[in-house]
Amino acid sequence: MKKPDFIKAFSFSRTVYAVTIMFLFMPLLVLVLYSFNESRSGSWTGFSLRWYVKLFTDSSDLWRAFGNSAIVALSSALVATVIGTLGAVGVNWYRFRLRGYLRTITFLPMILPEIIIGVSLLVFFSGLGIRLGLFTVFVAHVSFNLPFVFLLVLARLEEFDFSIIEASRDLGATELQTLWRVILPLTMPGIMSGFLTAVTLSLEDFVITFFVTGPGATTLPLYVYSAIRFGVSPVINALSVVMILGTVVLAWSMRRFLKNIAAK
Amino acid sequence: MKRKYFTAIAAACVLVLLGSCSGSKDRLYLYNWIYYIPEDVIEDFQKESGIRVVVDSYASNEEMYNKLLAGGKGYDIVVPSGDYVSIMIAGGMLQRLDMGKIPNYANLDASALNRIRFDTGNRFSIPFMMGAAGVSVNKTKVSGYEHSWNIFERNDLNGRMTMLDDMREILGAALKYLGYSVNDSDPAHLEEARLVVEEWKPNLVKFDAESFARGFAGGEFWVVQGYAENVYIEYEPSRYSEIDFFFPKEGMPMYMDSFCILKDAENVEAAYKFINFMLRPDIAARVSDYLMLPSPNVPARALMTVTPNYQFEDLAKGEFKEDLGAQTLLLYNEVWRRIRVGN
Numbered sequence: 001m002k003k004p005d006f007i008k009a010f011s012f013s014r015t016v017y018a019v020t021i022m023f024l025f026m027p028l029l030v031l032v033l034y035s036f037n038e039s040r041s042g043s044w045t046g047f048s049l050r051w052y053v054k055l056f057t058d059s060s061d062l063w064r065a066f067g068n069s070a071i072v073a074l075s076s077a078l079v080a081t082v083i084g085t086l087g088a089v090g091v092n093w094y095r096f097r098l099r100g101y102l103r104t105i106t107f108l109p110m111i112l113p114e115i116i117i118g119v120s121l122l123v124f125f126s127g128l129g130i131r132l133g134l135f136t137v138f139v140a141h142v143s144f145n146l147p148f149v150f151l152l153v154l155a156r157l158e159e160f161d162f163s164i165i166e167a168s169r170d171l172g173a174t175e176l177q178t179l180w181r182v183i184l185p186l187t188m189p190g191i192m193s194g195f196l197t198a199v200t201l202s203l204e205d206f207v208i209t210f211f212v213t214g215p216g217a218t219t220l221p222l223y224v225y226s227a228i229r230f231g232v233s234p235v236i237n238a239l240s241v242v243m244i245l246g247t248v249v250l251a252w253s254m255r256r257f258l259k260n261i262a263a264k
Numbered sequence: 265m266k267r268k269y270f271t272a273i274a275a276a277c278v279l280v281l282l283g284s285c286s287g288s289k290d291r292l293y294l295y296n297w298i299y300y301i302p303e304d305v306i307e308d309f310q311k312e313s314g315i316r317v318v319v320d321s322y323a324s325n326e327e328m329y330n331k332l333l334a335g336g337k338g339y340d341i342v343v344p345s346g347d348y349v350s351i352m353i354a355g356g357m358l359q360r361l362d363m364g365k366i367p368n369y370a371n372l373d374a375s376a377l378n379r380i381r382f383d384t385g386n387r388f389s390i391p392f393m394m395g396a397a398g399v400s401v402n403k404t405k406v407s408g409y410e411h412s413w414n415i416f417e418r419n420d421l422n423g424r425m426t427m428l429d430d431m432r433e434i435l436g437a438a439l440k441y442l443g444y445s446v447n448d449s450d451p452a453h454l455e456e457a458r459l460v461v462e463e464w465k466p467n468l469v470k471f472d473a474e475s476f477a478r479g480f481a482g483g484e485f486w487v488v489q490g491y492a493e494n495v496y497i498e499y500e501p502s503r504y505s506e507i508d509f510f511f512p513k514e515g516m517p518m519y520m521d522s523f524c525i526l527k528d529a530e531n532v533e534a535a536y537k538f539i540n541f542m543l544r545p546d547i548a549a550r551v552s553d554y555l556m557l558p559s560p561n562v563p564a565r566a567l568m569t570v571t572p573n574y575q576f577e578d579l580a581k582g583e584f585k586e587d588l589g590a591q592t593l594l595l596y597n598e599v600w601r602r603i604r605v606g607n
Contacts, residue, residue, distance in 0.1 A: 039500055043482060060303055061319065126335030133338065215293040215338035216318040226298040226323040228474050 028244065035237035051234040055242070059235055065223035066239070068134060069203055072219060076141035077198035083142070084149030085191050089183060092157045093165075110147040117144060118211035125212060132214025140212045141202045148201065149194035156190025157183075189258050196254065291316045292534040295332075295339040297521065298323060300393070301542070302554040309541050315534045332357060332526070340529040341538060345519040346382040347432070349389045350587040352524065358388045359525045365536040366390060368543035373576070376560045380520065382586050389522035390539050393551070394560045396518040396582045397433050398574070400495045401508040405486045411510040413441040415487055416464040424486040426479070427464070429471040431600040432585050434461055436517030437489070446517040446583045449592040458599045465603065492573035493555055511578055518582030520560075 038048035055062070091103055109117060121140050122132075130136060164186070168178045184191070206221040213222060224236055298321035306317050320339075322328040325348040332342070333355075344352060352358050363369055372391055383389045399415060405424075409415045416425060427434055436446035438457035448454065469485065479485045481498035488495070492509045499507065523539045525532060541547060549567035552559040558576035559565055565576070588596060 040498060045500070058303070061321075122334055131338055132336055211334075213320075214336055215295070215320060218320045223298075223321065226321045226327075228323070 031237050032241050032244075035234055035241045037234060040234060051238040055235050055238045059239075062220075062223060062235065062239065065218045065220045068137075068217055069220040072134065072137050072141055073199045073202040076138050076145055076202050077195050079138075080142045080145035080198050081149050081191060081195045084146050084194060085153050085184075085187070087146075088150050088153035088157055089179065089187075092154060106147050106150050108147075109144050110151075114144075114205075114207040118208040121208065122211040132212060132217070134214075134217040136212045136214060137209055137217050137219065140208050141205065144205070144208060145198035145201055148197050149191075152194040152197065153187055153190045156187045160186055192254065192258060290314065290531075290534070291318055292341070292531050292538055293339045294319045294538070295328060295342045296321060297343060300343065300521075300555070301551060305542075305547060305550055305554075308547075309538060312541070313534070313537055315531075315537065317538070337528055338530070339526055340531050340535045342524055342526060343392060343521050344389075344524060345521050345585070346380070347585045347587045349522055349524060350382040353383060353388050354587075357527055359527050359529065359532070360387055361390065361525065362536070366540045366543065368540050371543055371545060371548070371561045371563050373560045373562050376520070376579075379584060381584060382520075383522070386522075389524045390543070391520050391522050391560055392542065393555065393557060394518065394520045394579060395491065395493075395557050396511060396516050396579060397428060397430075397489055397491050398509055398511045398516065400480060400488050400490065400492070401510075402480065402483070402486045402506060403508050404506050405483070411513050413437055413512045413514055415512075416467060416489075419467060421487055422467045423469055424484075425468050425488065426470055426472050426476040426485050427468055427489040428476075429473045431596060433489070433517055434471070434603070435596060435599065436583075436585065437512070438464075440512070440515040440517070440583070443514070446515075447586045447588060449588065449595070451595060454595060454599050458603060461603050471604070493557060496556060496573055509573060511574070511581060513581070515581040515583060517585045518579060520584055 033044075035051055036047050036049070037044055038046040038050065087106070091099060117140075121136075121143070125132060125136050164182060165178055168182045169175075173181065204221060205219075206225065209219050209222060210225075213219065227233065227236065292315050294317055296319060300321075301319075306319065309315070310317055322331070325345050328342060328344065329348055329351065332339070332352075342352075349358075369386070369390060376391065376394060377386065380386065380391070399411075399413075401409065401415070406421065409418070415421075416427065427437075432446070435454070435457055438460040439446055439448050439453065441460055442453070442456055444450075444453050444457070448457075473490070476485060476488045476490055477494040477498045480488045480495055495507060495509065496504065523542065525535045525539075529535055542551070543561060545561060545563035545567055548559050548561035548564035549569075552561075552564060552568055552572065553570040556570055556573050558572045558574065558579070559568065560576070
């Protein structure tokens with residue numbers, strides 16, 4: 001028996017799907033809408049680009065905070081990706097004492113509440129007499145990004161055929177050549193998703209950054225937080241729209257990039 | 265090809281990180297309230313003096329104080345409010361100032377300076393801005409009220425009023441309403457104050473310091489306690505006449521935000537130059553115009569082009585919040601906890 005089309009359209013799973021999508025995207029929609037509002041207040045008074053003009057001409061503090069966020073995100077994600085990938089390859093490839101412990105300990109920063117990591121890093125840095133600033137934020141972000149990269153790369157490594165590596169060694173490649181020519185290209189999708197996850201996590205982190213930041217190292221989330229006291233300015237909405245667009249473009253091109261790799 | 269790209273990013277990032285660690289000689293690190301000094305004023309100072317100013321912002325005294333206490337080194341100037349000035353003096357965090365380097369100090373209103381108790385004689389702090397939280401009423405919705413704290417007793421405005429989520433502001437308001445000092449340390453007086461707040465509380469939607477102004481502008485709340493600048497910024501100038509902002513006749517707690525130079529400041533000379541620059545009448549007037557607040561800087565008042573949200577004289581009935589001392593602070597905390605959480 002075939003159900004009529006309109007019943008299909010209102011099936012349970014579709015409703016859940018629609019509600020979920022709405023729940024996820026409505027706030028973003030409101031944000032985008034109000035970035036074009038003429039007035040500052042919550043009521044709609046007319047279309048205007050004044051907040052975008054203000055964003056690009058008269059918001060140097062905001063851009064400095066954004067710049068700090070970008071520097072920290074890219075550099076910490078990069079370093080975390082390199083260390084995390086090498087760590088995952090090592091743990092997967094070699095057998096050594098404490099290997100099991102190493103795997104478990106690496107996940108610890110993922111499970112620990114951020115506030116504990118933040119406080120302990122702060123105590124650590126002040127104990128060593130390291131001056132708080134962009135560098136300490138960078139170190140902190142590398143430390144919490146590491147397990148994510150490690151996990152993603154490890155998952156990818158566990159899934160591919162070990163005999164390829166044996167074949168590579170069999171055909172005369174050195175250990176290093178095998179790493180560069182065989183293992184890395186094959187795990188590239190895992191590495192790239194690890195890198196992107198790390199960038200995202202770093203960009204949005206508030207709690208840990210709050211503790212380890214210092215003079216001249218205000219990141220975007222910290223800036224937005226202190227700005228809330230004066231009501232969130234629509235300039236921040238405008239910046240969010242620009243960032244959403246940037247993310248969409250990045251995600252789209254990355255997808256094509258990853259597909260190409262996977263196809264190879 | 266891909267690898268080269270990554271190496272380039274890595275190299276760039278490392279360079280920037282290294283660059284940010286060195287060369288702090290001709291820089292001034294300012295740790296200030298957010299949106300307190302307009303960016304073009306900072307830029308003018310940079311142009312005039314050749315000193316680069318690096319600004320970081322905080323949203324509360326507690327945030328700033330705890331950051332510094334936890335080892336946040338490297339800042340030169342901070343801008344604490346009165347009570348935190350005395351806390352930081354007691355903690356040995358501030359430098360004794362050399363007034364010879366701040367000739368523009370003479371521009372400040374002596375009547376305001378004389379009322380300062382948190383740093384009598386301004387040995388460690390230079391007043392910057394002075395103000396107070398008051399009550400804003402939406403005139404299109406509410407009428408027949410006095411300019412008094414008793415507006416929060418009105419049952420008919422139940423669910424239309426908010427007060428700040430701030431212990432000193434709420435207890436200070438209640439203490440003033442009863443005719444006591446905002447810094448009163450008598451437990452019996454505080455108990456009376458608590459009962460007053462308990463009477464207000466059922467009429468309030470919430471204690472809120474962040475989004476009340478938006479709710480007020482949107483017509484959701486009709487009577488809010490808060491800072492005038494937060495309320496006015498949500499309004500278009502054409503609708504300013506809808507707002508009645510007043511300081512209750514009984515008086516209110518008041519703040520004085522002051523420039524202080526930290527003991528471990530590295531660029532002391534630059535800090536003096538900056539403070540003196542900020543006290544110049546034309547600069548003080550620009551800041552006051554931007555904030556729409558009256559200036560404690562006497563010659564600056566004539567140079568202002570914007571009508572402030574209230575007049576300097578209105579602050580006469582206010583009383584500066586002072587440091588309570590550890591013992592009394594515990595008492596306040598307990599009373600506040602009972603108000604917020606219940607018994």
